[in-house]
Amino acid sequence: MNLTQLLVKEMEQEIATTRKMLALVPDDKFDWKPHEKSMPMKNLAIHIAEIPGWPEHILEHEVLDFAAQPYTPSPVSNNKELLDLLEKSYSKGKSLLEKTDDDTLVNKHWKMCMGDTVLADLTKYEALRHSFAQTTHHRAQLGVYLRLLNIPIPGSYGPSADDQNF
Incomplete structure (x- = not known):
């Protein structure tokens, strides 16, 4: 197997667990957070659902600059839309990775920046x-919220x- 095949296999395995976790996020708890410094459950769940789409940013670009492209x-x-977002992100990310x-x-190389501040150079x-x-x-954070x-x-x-x- 080459690196691409290994990454695709890993992505497939991780998405199965991610689906199970996101399926549990209750619509009526979207605004809930365990602590004032924590993000609301909806924001955390959306972030998790979007991550499988990151190969688009990584493979098709050299730099992601949050100062030039603020994150929205x-x-x-609702939970159905959350799971649909996960599937859309995964489908796009896996396709590009393959x-x-x-x-x-x-x-x-790929860089993540905030203007002149380099957050990652990998x-x-x-x-x-x-x-x-x-x-x-x-996903582990979400597990704590759910617990x-x-x-x-x-x-x-x-x-x-x-x-x-037990």
Whole structure:
């Protein structure tokens, strides 16, 4: 397997867990947050749903500058729209990833900036791996939100405490 094939396989595995987690986000708790410094559940869930689309930014561009292109979250008003956003992001991201080659992944760079401040300067491979890590990180955050609302958590890399009879 080459790097592209490995990344596609990893993306396919991660999306299955992400689907399970996002399916649990209740419409009536979109504005809920566990702490004043936390983002509302809707914002977190939208961010998670958008990350599988990041290969577009990474593979088709050399720089993402938030000063020049401020981020605006995709609009969703319910869980169905959230899951539709995830599928749209995943479909686009996977399609672009499948069309890339190892030379691009290893020898081309991508930067994330805020004006003159460089937030990340990575190979395209490293940037894609970073996006996968972001999915895992934010999915774990969402798991805490759900746990605090007494919503059973599905397993990610094996069964969760809610999947077993403890």
